[in-house]
Amino acid sequence: MLRAEAEADVAVVGAGAAGLSLAHRLSGHTPGRRAPSVLLLDAPPGPLRPPSRTWCFWERGRGRFDDAVTASWDRLRVRPPAAAPIEDGLAPLRYKMIRSDDFEDLVGRDLAHSPNVRRLQATVETVEDVTGGARVHLRDADGAHRVLHTRWVLDSRPLGSLPAARTTLLQHFHGWFVRTSRPAFDPAVADLMDFRTPQPADGLSFGYVLPTGPCEALVEYTEFSPRTLTADGYEAAVRHYADDILRLGEREVLATETGVIPMTDAPIARQTGASVFRIGAAGGATRPATGYTFAGLQRQTRAVAAALRAGRRPLPPPAHSARSRAMDAVLLRALASGRVDGPALFSRLFARVPMARLLRFLDGDTRLHEDLAIGLRTPVRPMLHSALELPSLPRRPFD
Ligand SMILES: Cc1cc2nc3c(=O)[nH]c(=O)nc-3n(C[C@H](O)[C@H](O)[C@H](O)COP(=O)(O)OP(=O)(O)OC[C@H]3O[C@@H](n4cnc5c(N)ncnc54)[C@H](O)[C@@H]3O)c2cc1C
Structure with a gap:
């Protein structure tokens, strides 16, 4: 019989972009409040650890992780297949590049001094929802099986398979x-x-x-x-x-x-039990039409950390609004069906919409009238056709 140890208020599973960002945001005390105790669990070096990567995203001014930024730009360019390049400034935004190793070093240094975040290398096998919390079944670095009991679990392990989708x-x-x-x-x-x-x-x-x-x-x-x-x-x-x-x-x-x-365009569940939630790419932080995830998971982990610090249920908010996801579903359908010429569509969008507005649109930061104006810069007929077709398409597993 394995003993379940009450180890922490919060287990953060996975120390990739999402897990590290959340642990970083939870680290340290807020005056007048008890900070939640956090256990950050990550797989030992081996096949479950993702290889090093480079994350790009954009934001206004200085950001939380700027000390890890390798380079940043305030101008971007798009080159159509056979026409002059389109170049535009992004002010007040900057396009930033962070290498995951630098991000891990920066966050790791801060967490090493954290009074309330502990790190453990272990392979999480299952997470079980139980009354008043969750049990995390894991295998530690020595191969021993342990069970931890925590109030909340925020899980960023990659989904085993892609959810059924229209596109x-x-x-x-x-x-x-x-x-x-x-x-x-x-x-x-x-x-x-x-x-x-x-x-x-x-x-x-x-x-x-x-x-x-x-x-x-x-x-x-x-x-x-x-x-x-x-x-x-x-x-x-x-x-x-x-x-x-x-x-x-x-x-x-x-x-x-x-x-x-x-x-x-599959809906991705952000809650898998009363006390168990998903964050990061596994929690739907990826913008369907672009693949950008880093900014979405920052929005998610910011909200989750604020909820935990305030003693609230840490349901991650959707990283992208329903309107953004609906527009992306139409674009994905139009691209996948071959109804639109992708290079022509993106070149036209970048030629007709200021770069900074397009980036705000991709962050869900534009108003309805701006979104409609952007929609009108795409080939309207095939996009409408795709929009009308979507509800009748079944969601299929990805093969
Ligand atoms: C090469 C590459 C480049 C990308 N570039 C960009 C970009 O420029 N901009 C952008 O916005 N997005 C980018 N993305 C998409 C996205 O930002 C990344 O995939 C990002 O790493 C997702 O972070 P995450 O924390 O959700 O997942 P991951 O980084 O995959 O982290 C998952 C964590 O879970 C741990 N884990 C897995 N299984 C277990 C287990 N059983 N027990 C314990 N721990 C476990 C892993 O060790 C890992 O630390 C890129 C993706 C890739 C693959």
Whole structure:
């Protein structure tokens, strides 16, 4: 018989972007209140730990994690397939890049001095909802089985499989951190979407360039499509982009990054028991039409931390409004059905809507009339067709 130990008020499961952000926000005392005690559980190094990655997002002014930011830009560019580039300022926003290792170091240093957050390396096997709290069944680093009892669990472990959806596309990419022998980049501007890449039969592709200096950048090849490529396929695509489209000349690949972000219109449950909630990508923080997740999970963890500090039930709010998700469902459907030409649609949007407004739109920070105006900048007929078709489509598991 295993003994359930009452270990903490809150168990945060997973120490990725969401788990670390939440623990960081819960760390430290609020004058006049008892801070909740927090146990941050993360899988030991091994297959459950995600590889290092780079997160980009935008925000106004200084942010909570600025000390970990590698680079930031106040201008972005989109390159249509065969027309002049579209470049615009973002003020008052800045586009920021954080490498996950730097983020982990920054948050880790702060948590090491935290009076109320403890860290434990363990593989969480199941989380069980029980009267007045939850039981976390885990295997610790020595392989021993333990059960912890906490009042609340905020779980960020990735979902085992994708939920049934009307439309699921994959945003998948491979990138190189490159150093060129001659200046090849303008560090003042990041290329958000470069549609000069060859387009796949299903979906769309684009290049992405985040310059960190005149001779250094993260250069990526990205697709929004139903299937991932082989390792050779990604390598060939990013090589073609770097060498034949960007013409970087002599260059050295310092490191690589590969990723897959599901873009789905499936509703994702944020509560799985009376005391058990999901946060982060697993809690629906990914914006369906773009794959951006970091900003959404910051909104979620900010609200969860405020609720816990105030002694309230920490139900994470939806990271994206119902209106944003409905508009994204239409766009995903239009792209997946091939009814719209993705590169033309995005190029047109960026040419006609100021960049800062589009970014505010993607954060759900625009008003209804602004959203409608943005909708009218897309090809209205195929978008309407997709919107009308959606309710009659069944939700299917992703295969
Ligand atoms: C390569 C890549 C680049 C991305 N770039 C961007 C970007 O630029 N901008 C953006 O907004 N989004 C980006 N995303 C999407 C999203 O921000 C990331 O996926 C982000 O890491 C999600 O954070 P998370 O905390 O929800 O999940 P994760 O970072 O996946 O964290 C899950 C945590 O759970 C732990 N875990 C798993 N199983 C167990 C277990 N059984 N027991 C205990 N712990 C467990 C893992 O160790 C991990 O720490 C990117 C995704 C990828 C893959």
